[in-house]
Structure formats: C-alpha cells, structure tokens
Amino acid sequence: MQKIAAIDTHTGGEPTRVVFAGCPDLGGGPMRERADRLQGRGDWFRQALIREPRGCDWIVGAALQTPTSTESTAGVIFFNNAGCLGMCGHGLIGVVEAMAYRALIAQGTHRFETPAGMVTATLHDNRDVSFENVESYRLHKDVEVQLAGDESITGDVAYGGNWFFLAAVESLAGASTDELSGRCRAIREALGAQHVCGANGAEIDHIELFAPPTNNNRAESRNFVLCPGGQYDRSPCGTGTSAKLACLAADGRLAPGARWRQESIVGSVFEATYALSPNGVAPTITGRAFVTGEVTFILDDDDPFRFGIAAGGR
Numbered sequence: 001m002q003k004i005a006a007i008d009t010h011t012g013g014e015p016t017r018v019v020f021a022g023c024p025d026l027g028g029g030p031m032r033e034r035a036d037r038l039q040g041r042g043d044w045f046r047q048a049l050i051r052e053p054r055g056c057d058w059i060v061g062a063a064l065q066t067p068t069s070t071e072s073t074a075g076v077i078f079f080n081n082a083g084c085l086g087m088c089g090h091g092l093i094g095v096v097e098a099m100a101y102r103a104l105i106a107q108g109t110h111r112f113e114t115p116a117g118m119v120t121a122t123l124h125d126n127r128d129v130s131f132e133n134v135e136s137y138r139l140h141k142d143v144e145v146q147l148a149g150d151e152s153i154t155g156d157v158a159y160g161g162n163w164f165f166l167a168a169v170e171s172l173a174g175a176s177t178d179e180l181s182g183r184c185r186a187i188r189e190a191l192g193a194q195h196v197c198g199a200n201g202a203e204i205d206h207i208e209l210f211a212p213p214t215n216n217n218r219a220e221s222r223n224f225v226l227c228p229g230g231q232y233d234r235s236p237c238g239t240g241t242s243a244k245l246a247c248l249a250a251d252g253r254l255a256p257g258a259r260w261r262q263e264s265i266v267g268s269v270f271e272a273t274y275a276l277s278p279n280g281v282a283p284t285i286t287g288r289a290f291v292t293g294e295v296t297f298i299l300d301d302d303d304p305f306r307f308g309i310a311a312g313g314r
C-alpha cells in the first residue's frame with residue numbers, strides 16, 4: 001500500500017493537486033531532468049493522481065521537489081492527463097496557496113525551480129499571488145493554418161513556459177466548450193500536419209482563442225485555452241496569458257508596466273503586466289487560489305485501479 005499526501009486547490013476554477021509526500025524518488029538535478037524521470041519510471045504516480053477514480057482529466061498535478069539551490073523555496077514538476085508541463089501558471093498560484101495553508105511559507109517572495117526555468121512568486125497580504133514567469137516571446141506572427149474545406153485561421157506562435165498558437169475569433173459567446181474544444185483540436189492537428197512548430201521543433205500543444213470580454217470583469221479580453229490532453233483551462237491560463245503579453249508587446253499594443261486583465265471562459269480573471277527582457281518579455285501574472293481539500297490518497301496493492309482507469313477503460 002502506498003500513501004500520497006496532497007492539497008487540492010483551484011485557481012480561477014482550474015484545479016491543482018499539490019503533492020507534498022509520496023512522489024517517487026526522481027533523483028537530483030534540474031527539474032527538466034526530473035520531469036523526464038517522472039514521465040518515464042514514475043508515470044504510475046501521474047496516472048494514479050490524474051486518472052479516475054482519484055482524479056479527472058482537467059486536474060493539473062504539482063509534485064514538490066527538494067530544490068537544487070538553497071536560495072529556492074522548492075522545485076515543482078507539473079503534470080496533467082497527457083504528461084508533464086514545462087510550467088503552469090495557475091498551478092504555481094495553487095502551489096503557493098497550498099504551501100501558505102500548510103504554513104510552509106509566509107507573505108513575501110519565493111523562488112521556484114520549474115522544468116521551464118526559475119519562476120519567482122510573491123504571496124501578498126490579501127492572499128493574491130503574483131508570479132514573474134520565465135521569459136516569454138513571440139516566434140511567428142500571422143501564421144495561416146489550413147483547416148478542413150476552404151477554411152483557414154491565422155494566428156501567432158508564442159512561448160510563455162509552454163508553446164501556444166494564439167488566434168483571435170469574433171466571439172466566444174454562444175459556442176459550447178465542446179464546440180470550442182473541437183475547433184482547437186482541429187487547429188492543433190492542422191499545425192502538426194503543416195509542420196508549424198515552436199523553437200527547435202517543439203510541438204505547439206496549447207491552442208488559445210481570444211475574443212472581446214463578455215461580462216463585467218473590466219477585462220480586456222476573454223480566452224479559451226485547450227491544453228495538451230484535450231481539456232480546456234478553466235482559468236485564464238498563466239502561461240497562455242504570458243504568451244499573449246509577448247504578442248501584445250511585439251505588436252506595440254501594450255506598453256511595459258501597463259495592465260492587461262485576461263478573462264477565462266468561466267469568467268475568472270488574471271491581471272498581467274510585463275517588463276522588457278533581452279529576447280521578449282518578463283510577464284508578471286496575478287491571481288488567487290483557494291484550498292478545496294486536504295487528502296491522503298491510498299494506492300492499495302489489491303486495487304486493480306490503483307493506477308487509474310486508462311483511456312478506453314483499461
């Protein structure tokens with residue numbers, strides 16, 4: 001029998017399962033290498049926490065790690081139903097809230113090592129969390145992607161800790177999340193078929209649609225983000241908002257230090273600003289997470305579903 005201790009949170013509606021104990025030993029070294037090991041010999045752990053009956057497809061896991069530097073608060077590896085993520089903005093806000101809930105950190109600024117690089121997060125006195133993300137940049141502008149029939153869509157390719165294709169659409173109102181997910185899946189498949197990639201051939205595994213905001217949040221924009229495992233982000237997506245800032249900066253549509261309020265498909269909001277950095281922008285994203293549960297998961301050796309129910313039911 002194995003036990004895994006976690007705190008569940010949500011950030012703008014998107015859940016994060018923060019694991020404090022029970023993660024397999026991933027060895028030392030940078031978080032990128034440990035994420036590879038988690039995805040290899042440690043995949044049972046990801047499956048047990050994300051798949052049914054303990055999880056669901058839209059939970060993001062965050063395994064806390066001993067950092068490589070004494071100046072860092074923690075290392076963290078994010079994972080979802082498809083594998084590991086380079087960075088996860090809503091997830092980092094969840095990590096900070098969970099660590100504060102456990103009284104492991106106080107108000108102030110903390111450094112986190114992630115597979116995408118060092119990220120600094122500040123816990124404010126009102127419990128908001130701001131994080132300064134890894135350098136974000138636009139790689140390609142106005143890429144035209146051919147879809148089925150004669151249809152095409154034009155968007156930008158940008159990095160915000162994960163790779164994104166970002167496209168403006170007229171409206172996000174009136175379409176169901178199933179319809180929007182289907183559209184984003186078609187765009188992702190078309191990007192693959194047309195060999196549109198991130199830097200060094202990286203797969204563009206996040207698709208982000210933008211439209212004018214539709215509610216009362218005083219937001220500048222509303223988005224819909226499809227994540228690699230086919231689920232949509234309920235939050236405005238921290239890495240996706242970072243990629244958006246990189247595009248706005250490159251187009252001269254948002255000045256350094258100016259505020260951008262990004263609303264999600266469920267109406268939650270992240271506030272964002274950026275500073276210029278050598279090859280793009282250094283985004284700062286602010287949001288709030290809430291603890292939803294404190295759980296010790298049990299993986300009973302006799303339980304045929306201790307590693308979850310695989311796609312297709314096996």
Ligand code: PYC
Pocket residue numbers: 014060085087088089090091227233235236237238239240
């Ligand atoms: O907030 O960066 C984010 C994120 C990535 C995938 C889901 N959320």
